[in-house]
Amino acid sequence: DGGITQSPKYLFRKEGQNVTLSCEQNLNHDAMYWYRQDPGQGLRLIYYSQIVNDFQKGDIAEGYSVSREKKESFPLTVTSAQKNPTAFYLCASSIGPLGVYNEQFFGPGTRLTVL
């Protein structure tokens, strides 16, 4: 079964702790993305990677970090510098880099709650 997996589904963190969200895809897609979703709002782009070992900041990168050491994996670290980390985090991938024909496929999401 091809797809995108995100783990865990629910994550709780104490204030001041860093936490890493996992995103894995077996679609052989080159590009991967991280979005944040807050209640009553659309998704906002945090980071994206169009190829292995390269990534770019999105619109709300402050307080987050990523790595792209393998094609199938794009973990997101929420650092203690992120002032408002409680949100639903969605990972996506596309077969090629950003472009009109490169549809993004989404994972099931991780809900992060900071206690």
Added chain:
Amino acid sequence: AQSVTQLDSHVSVSEGTPVLLRCNYSSSYSPSLFWYVQHPNKGLQLLLKYTSAATLVKGINGFEAEFKKSETSFHLTKPSAHMSDAAEYFCVVTDSSYKLIFGSGTRLLVRP
């Protein structure tokens, strides 16, 4: 700058009646437009996309949308709502570098 406005935060319809979810966009060039659906605590699924071909776009599950440049609109319709259509719907436009710009979403409620 590109932006997208979903005109209704909530829409309620009876099962078997038509669905209309409204979306207006702002763009300085010819954008690509999408509708995505999200069921509770799930990821997003692409319903349909417009990429400057036919202005009437057919998607999955009986949904369709019409691109109207003169009105800068891309409304989503379905002739007959089903209970399983209850979800949140996002209208999305691409910016000049093809990044996705999301609307704030419309929650569709389907009454039995």
